[in-house]
Amino acid sequence: xxxxxxxxxxxxxxxxxLGAALDDPELAERALRRLRADPKLVHLVDxxxxxxxxxxxxxxxxxxxKAANEAGLDGLRAQLGDLDLEELRNIVAQYGxxxxxxxMRWKDVDRVRAHIESTTAQRSRKGDAFxxxxxxxxxxxxxxxxxxxxxxxxLSSPAPAHQPFDLGSLPLEHPNWPDSVPVPSREEVRPLVxxxxxxxxxxxxxxxxxxxxxxxxxxxxxxxDDEAVALSDPDRRLGLIxxxxxxxxxxxxxxxxxxxxxxxxxxxxHPHWPLQPDAVKSHDLDQLEQxxxxxxxxxxxxxxxxxxxxxxxxxxxVAGYLDQLAGAAxxxxxxxxxxxxxxxxxxxxxVGAVAGTASGALIRALTGF
Numbered sequence: 526x527x528x529x530x531x532x533x534x535x536x537x538x539x540x541x542x543l544g545a546a547l548d549d550p551e552l553a554e555r556a557l558r559r560l561r562a563d564p565k566l567v568h569l570v571d572x573x574x575x576x577x578x579x580x581x582x583x584x585x586x587x588x589x590x591k592a593a594n595e596a597g598l599d600g601l602r603a604q605l606g607d608l609d610l611e612e613l614r615n616i617v618a619q620y621g622x623x624x625x626x627x628x629m630r631w632k633d634v635d636r637v638r639a640h641i642e643s644t645t646a647q648r649s650r651k652g653d654a655f656x657x658x659x660x661x662x663x664x665x666x667x668x669x670x671x672x673x674x675x676x677x678x679x680l681s682s683p684a685p686a687h688q689p690f691d692l693g694s695l696p697l698e699h700p701n702w703p704d705s706v707p708v709p710s711r712e713e714v715r716p717l718v719x720x721x722x723x724x725x726x727x728x729x730x731x732x733x734x735x736x737x738x739x740x741x742x743x744x745x746x747x748x749x750d751d752e753a754v755a756l757s758d759p760d761r762r763l764g765l766i767x768x769x770x771x772x773x774x775x776x777x778x779x780x781x782x783x784x785x786x787x788x789x790x791x792x793x794x795h796p797h798w799p800l801q802p803d804a805v806k807s808h809d810l811d812q813l814e815q816x817x818x819x820x821x822x823x824x825x826x827x828x829x830x831x832x833x834x835x836x837x838x839x840x841x842x843v844a845g846y847l848d849q850l851a852g853a854a855x856x857x858x859x860x861x862x863x864x865x866x867x868x869x870x871x872x873x874x875x876v877g878a879v880a881g882t883a884s885g886a887l888i889r890a891l892t893g894f
Contacts, residue, residue, distance in 0.1 A: 585619040589645040605638045613637045647721030670709050671722050671745040675737045677701035692733040764884030766809050771832045771840045773797040781829040816891050843883040844869040865890040
């Protein structure tokens with residue numbers, strides 16, 4: 526047996542502690558909680574079932590942002606895969622990833638892991654201008670600012686919705702900014718970007734151009750976001766993007782619809798684009814182009830896209846467009862497309878429930894489902 530004085534002291538202390546705890550169960554509980562609060566000891570402590578919990582959670586096993594910076598997102602994903610639900614919640618709590626206290630209620634381990642990974646990816650920004658060390662949970666002032674950012678972003682008066690926020694040498698000016706909230710300084714905006722609550726359009730440099738990120742909108746916006754729900758379904762998503770493309774083009778066909786890939790997100794710009802500008806991904810355009818519903822053209826590092834004549838006709842009369850396709854098809858494919866057209870004309874509730882919109886049904890029909 527080792528004669529290391531530290532081990533000798535530990536054995537003696539443990540013996541004394543056990544003796545005292547026999548007559549004082551509350552002392553045993555305090556000792557267990559103190560040991561569990563140490564991240565290097567938390568896995569050695571067995572907490573008895575039914576023990577009353579305190580409001581303070583054990584420390585997180587590691588800093589996810591530091592892990593991502595050192596090993597990349599793949600390395601972070603591997604480390605998160607070793608944690609159970611409570612350990613993941615410890616990370617969420619310690620690093621301010623649940624301002625509205627929703628994530629802590631989730632019971633799906635994979636869902637919590639994905640939330641940590643996506644939040645960390647948004648916080649892991651390039652460029653020193655937007656970096657700030659040791660940013661924890663949003664402060665009260667930051668929460669007020671984010672609610673103002675999201676509200677001004679979504680309002681359509683006096684300026685159109687989805688107008689970005691520019692900070693140059695002068696204070697922030699935005700026509701939809703609420704009068705009751707003092708505008709933020711650059712020093713106040715920087716940590717919001719680092720927290721992943723604001724995204725940046727670096728093409729506008731040296732001006733700081735920011736807008737609420739998906740995380741910021743979901744955290745501080747309206748929880749009943751029908752657009753976000755629709756975009757989470759593969760077919761409804763493509764249908765919604767197709768409708769937005771046709772609508773923007775027909776509102777002003779002289780203005781190209783630009784798709785710009787950036788560091789962390791992609792950005793669509795057009796005066797009449799109705800969706801969130803970061804809603805479209807490159808694979809969405811690839812799929813719509815493969816279906817013959819949009820055309821694209823490279824413009825430097827960006828891409829211009831527009832609806833094809835077939836897409837414009839299809840969105841106005843999906844059933845009629847499917848009938849045309851059925852007339853040019855043969856055999857089983859002709860029968861399948863005709864049945865989709867019949868069900869749409871009949872207002873089949875099952876079609877609406879699955880596809881969400883007529884455009885969503887069009888995507889399902891074209892992809893063979």
